[in-house]
Amino acid sequence: MANFDSNAIELIDPATGARRQLASWRTPRNGAHAQFWEPVSLALAHVGNLADSLATIRNNERLSDGAKLEDSKNVVVRTLRELGQVQHNLNAAVEAVGVERAKLSATKAYAAGDVATPMIDLEIARHLRSLSGPEREKFTASLMDGSSPSAVNAVLRLPPVLTGLSPELLALVETRAIERANPGQVREFQELAQSARRAQEIVAEASRVTTQAAQLTPQEVYQSFGTAGGDWARLAGVMTSDPATIGVLERRFQAAGEAATSE
Numbered sequence: 001m002a003n004f005d006s007n008a009i010e011l012i013d014p015a016t017g018a019r020r021q022l023a024s025w026r027t028p029r030n031g032a033h034a035q036f037w038e039p040v041s042l043a044l045a046h047v048g049n050l051a052d053s054l055a056t057i058r059n060n061e062r063l064s065d066g067a068k069l070e071d072s073k074n075v076v077v078r079t080l081r082e083l084g085q086v087q088h089n090l091n092a093a094v095e096a097v098g099v100e101r102a103k104l105s106a107t108k109a110y111a112a113g114d115v116a117t118p119m120i121d122l123e124i125a126r127h128l129r130s131l132s133g134p135e136r137e138k139f140t141a142s143l144m145d146g147s148s149p150s151a152v153n154a155v156l157r158l159p160p161v162l163t164g165l166s167p168e169l170l171a172l173v174e175t176r177a178i179e180r181a182n183p184g185q186v187r188e189f190q191e192l193a194q195s196a197r198r199a200q201e202i203v204a205e206a207s208r209v210t211t212q213a214a215q216l217t218p219q220e221v222y223q224s225f226g227t228a229g230g231d232w233a234r235l236a237g238v239m240t241s242d243p244a245t246i247g248v249l250e251r252r253f254q255a256a257g258e259a260a261t262s263e
Helices: 031-058 065-102 116-130 133-145 149-157 167-181 183-212 218-224 230-236 243-262
Strands: 008-012 019-024
Touching (some): 008 183, 031 183, 065 183, 133 149, 133 167, 167 183
């Protein structure tokens, strides 16, 4: 008996009409996760509509081969523009969740008028800078596991130049501290991140099969996505040295920069 995955995501290949299992959606589809599931649903619907349109064009005996190719390009371009808007909405959802995630604090800032705490933090930083070898490794381990809360607070409040810790290590210390302080919220954001990653993968694959459904040049692919900035750049995914295509990219980036400046 074949295994049935109720979470399976199917994608219709617009070029052939064949269905294939693309992924498995393991996180919720409602609540906070709906902002990632809805773009997936829209992307799959757009590709399904494209498959129907291309099949109609292929089966139209009144059209010449040239007319079929031209009509196919037109419906593919239309679908790419639709997918560009889907990607725009998905990117906005990812950014919004990132903003909320950033609000989780690993440590409290200095209170107004508090002179003692900064002085203590500075002493901890001086002690850290004086350590080397096994002693420094032991101190770093205490930062990671939170066994020295005062030291964790100090290194996260002070500029890295005063502690001598690398940005990568500080990021890990902060992540662990946030997880200890907000375990429930961190788990929620981890699940949302999983939904976001899977949504990006599915929308990107929808774009890939769409661009393959008609004979589009790299320049035409870039021109087809109707949104600015990272939305179309993420979807297009076409590496090229073609001057005309590069010109399209330059104009898009210039337009995006001018729009940001005018806001």
